[in-house]
Amino acid sequence: MPEIILNGQPLQVPEDKNLLEILRGEGLRIPSLCYHPALSPAGVCKLCAVEVKTPGREPKVRLSCALRPKDGMEIRTDSAAVYDARVKAFQRLVQYAPESPVIRTLAEEYNIDLGPAPDECIRCRLCTRLCREIVGAGALTMKKVNGTEMVVPAEGNRCIGCGTCVNICPTGAIKLKDEGFFRTISIRDEIIGHNPLVRCEACGNLFATQKFLSRVEKTTDAHPHVKAHHQYCPTCAKLLSDRIQSVVPVKNNQPVQNAVPVNNTQPVQNPMAVKTVAPIQNVMAVKTVKPPQTGGDQ
């Protein structure tokens, strides 16, 4: 039975086992991800590195899964060289599988910081600018996390659950989930907003958050099609609209004056509709009646 020196202590060990099993048998924690006792060692993950000094040679970092004990071997599992080798091994592995929770959790157990996991975010700041400048909620902000700029929820539960950041994000880094009676907006595993949904007054479907509807009511005029602030989902708002489809008949490149709106030949009964039948001002109509330009007139 060979005798080795393990972290300064002599120890008789079986010669038919590899060092990784021997060390673990002694209660030492050694990380590994590619070792399986039923298979021959491949030495791929390189996490099981230990420092080994054989008589007459300089100490060297070696893979314990692929090493058999020899008489007089000195093994260190806690040296700076071992730590450095583990850091390198973890960093290499996380490049292959950047989001792997197994690698990240294992690294954490060995006090190795692999930095934040990638999150699909390209730091374009569209979401933070939009939420601050247009939505006015300021629910997202940039913050340095472990030396890396990241989009994080701003303090104070500001999200109104509009989902505009989700729509504008070019990479899909921000997620929206409507589940039960709640809308959750998140980035990575961080929740930006978790807000209750309200039902459409017409169809009864849950469709928007109350915070969002209140913000719309405060900051915009009444919906032109329904004349008042109602909690209608977009589909019902369209269906319930009593607007008149004003289509300008065009004859000889001239608009027909006092055109009666198509689809409604009856006298208009409500003030909104009256507004709609006033002379048509819209850009499309103007474009249609513009006389053709000729080069010689200029």
Ligand code: SF4
């Ligand atoms: S989360 Fe999306 S929108 Fe926001 S900075 Fe990252 S990539 Fe841009």
Ligand code: FES
């Ligand atoms: S356990 Fe993976 S290299 Fe040793």
